[in-house]
Amino acid sequence: MPQGNVIFNKKGKFFWFDDENKIPGLIRSEKEQEWYIAKLYYPPEFDYDTSMHDKEIQHLLSNPEELKRYEPK
Numbered sequence: 736m737p738q739g740n741v742i743f744n745k746k747g748k749f750f751w752f753d754d755e756n757k758i759p760g761l762i763r764s765e766k767e768q769e770w771y772i773a774k775l776y777y778p779p780e781f782d783y784d785t786s787m788h789d790k791e792i793q794h795l796l797s798n799p800e801e802l803k804r805y806e807p808k
Contacts, residue, residue, distance in 0.1 A: 770805040
């Protein structure tokens with residue numbers, strides 16, 4: 736299954752992200768929050784149920800000792 740990088744915060748908000756892009760769409764108040772990075776899997780079909788990512792993010796947040804903090808370059 737394909738996978739991609741996401742950055743996400745403790746509220747569960749996430750953005751797909753790759754190292755060549757700047758942090759996408761973050762408003763000024765969100766830039767001050769802690770952001771984490773992880774790889775998420777996604778099906779090859781274009782029209783899949785994206786709510787699966789909300790569940791994946793919640794699972795990641797339930798293990799705070801395993802979170803990898805995002806450090807902008």
